[in-house]
Amino acid sequence: MAKLNETDVIKTDKGHEFTVGEIQHSNRIVKSATPKQDLSWYVKWVSSALIFTAVMMRSAQGESPEQVQTFLMADRILSLFGCMGWTWVGFLWKDRALIVLNSVIVFTLGVSILGSLI
Helix, strand or coil: CCCCCCCCEEECCCCCEEEHHHHHHCCCCCCCCCCCCCHHHHHHHHHHHHHHHHHHHHHCCCCCHHHHHHHHHHHHHHHHHHHHHHHHHHHHHCCHHHHHHHHHHHHHHHHHHHHHHC
């Protein structure tokens, strides 16, 4: 493959044209460091959606003590599955920070859920 120089033009999938120099020296063109459209991409977004939903459950106010307890349990379960997904993503990416953080959260939520069921 021939080496590109700074004046060569690259066309994106969306039809935008940039020179190699523009891409190399631009502060506005940012390439994501994480993989796209592979298994980890889907797991991270589903896990994030679960955690977002859990936070909404956490902030919801029930009209009765039973409803509050239902929201609390839903928060814990959704958070558990969301963090399990992020732990898996951490393993796929070999990212120790994601693995440690989410493993501790999964353990803590698991203990909390078991404690409330026993």
